[in-house]
Amino acid sequence: MSGHSTYVPKTGFERWLDSRLPIIRLANDTIITFPTPKNLNYWWTFGGILSMMLGLQIVTGIILAMHYVPHVDYAFNSVERIMRDVNYGWLIRYMHANGASMFFVAVYIHIFRNLYYGSYKAPREVLWILGCVIYLLMMATAFMGYVLPWGQMSFHGAVVITNLLGAFPIVGDAITTLLWGGFAVDEPTLKRFFSLHYLLPFMIAGVVVLHVWALHVVGQNNPTGIEPKSKADTLPFTPFATVKDGFAMSLFLILFATFVFFMPDALGHADNYIPANPLVTPSHIVPEWYFLPFYAILRAVPDKLMGVIAMFGAIICIFALPWLDTSKVKSMRYRPQAKLYFFIFLVVCVILGFCGAKLPDDQVIPGLTTFKLVDSDLNSFVWLSRISTLYYFAYFLVVMPLLGLFEKPLPTPETISSPVLGGEHKD
């Protein structure tokens, strides 16, 4: 893909095929000879882990779809039939449900890795944007998948989220009606969500191909953020990266298996084991954990439309990052101030996640009543979300643009190999 192929067809058949469809060349250049920086650490293994999880979701999903019935009267019981009567159906369903969570664990680590090492900067902007598209598609897929078992949380979560889109002026109602296929979340909604839930993972797979293609044009970033200068800086993908990725995948599967076999419902919500009932609203509707930070941002803003705009804005910031960050130095290893702001950002995202799971008016420090500010006591999750939301946006819109102009980065090494040989080590 990257132009400088070193593949030499060995057999007659390979030569014949290579001049007609150079597919073996493509595979060879992608996963065998592709030069990878020699100093990659374990944070670089999550790309492989993500590919594995996408594959697992597709395989388990296709098997589930053989037994699942997308109909409001049968969906819930068809999932229970899978859990009880289909041979190893419980395994497939638990793998799929927990696999979605693990997929998000991996994607969040992957994204924060990129933030830390500046992997979104030139020449990797397109690669970064393709990654953001994958993340958006994953969110859409997981949201629709969660609706399919048609439990109480499925139904009422779908109602709340689709209603958000109705907040947009002029187009809002048209969009929600189109999503619902009617005037409420009902049979047509479930049918189209199932259809789209089947479709989107294959679109993800398509964008993954583009993502990997872009990766192979620009090459991998590495912990120093210094581009490889010579052959001494890189190693061939196979066997060096394959064996390391394989080891990391195996460790990740241990975590995954622990959830699937020993706490399969820990990440789910009890209410989703109650069949959907439009007339009974659960007292506390929460989305899946991977949406919680955005949900907290949504609820931090008192106005519904502004809340929705803030939530989408939070995602748009991620897309725009390559142009918001003005620093010439990629890796935060050499940006001590940026490192500090980054770790605060990481903590803020986790705090937002907690806020998303709590009731807005609940107290952060139990028993302490301070004073009422605008609409709530200052000691409440809604105010914690507001402060965190402020930081979230400030990180993208203030810190990233200004820091690059004013900070004093540490000296960066000439090549990847020099700091390594010079004895400095991983952080």
Add this chain to the structure above:
Amino acid sequence: MLRKVTLLAAALLLVGGPALANTKVREPEPVAFSFEGPFGRYDQTQLQRGFKVYREVCSACHSMNLVAFRNLGDPGGPFFNPEYSAAKGLTSNDNPVVKALAADTQIADLDSETGDAVQRPGIPADRFPAPFPNVIAAKASNGGLAPPDLSLMAKAREGGPEYIASLLQGYGPPAHGVTLSPGQHYNAYFVGGVIGMAPPLAADKVSFDDGTKSTVRQQAEDVAAFLMWTADPHMEARKQMGFSVLIFLVLFSGLLYASYRRVWRNESH
């Protein structure tokens, strides 16, 4: 109407949610169930007692639509007997206890010759018959509140079986300021404190075949364990497979790590 409901749902989320959830509920009391933890398994005699409580008490009001008689004889179930297992070329359908329990019920069916509605004795493949023909009938007989299906109850409530065990023992005089209408009862473990289910258990209401003393607590914990099994019938198989998978993955990871070290041995990194 439905649109109103959806709007109401959104409004409730943003405004009413906090108010509803602030009602004080007592946390379920901890129970040391045999099935807890990674090595936990169901206690078969407890499941048998729990099933008896369900059959003789709860089934008068609550359906159990997802469970069939044959499930009682499946591996991990209350009446599993290795004599009637796949290893012997048989299934739970051949288990005499299961057959007898099924035959003891009447199942609504159609006469295959005439098409007339008939009642016939159950077979192991039948699901547990429901006490009421439909939700309206269930409501009408229970003061307007349909008793929920119990198949998944242990997964459908925060606290699971411990919540159920606490709820069944949690009746008492109403807390200060709570007034009860006829048909309402006070229960500190129920959201809001006011429940439409009369205290279903009483000492010696169910006599246990294994001689266990039939206290309310015993009945409550046994039926809670039974409901955990109905909600998660493959738990034992799941944990068992989990150990094989984890052992394999740990060994495999070790092998991969060794390969990694070997492949990278001459590279400084």
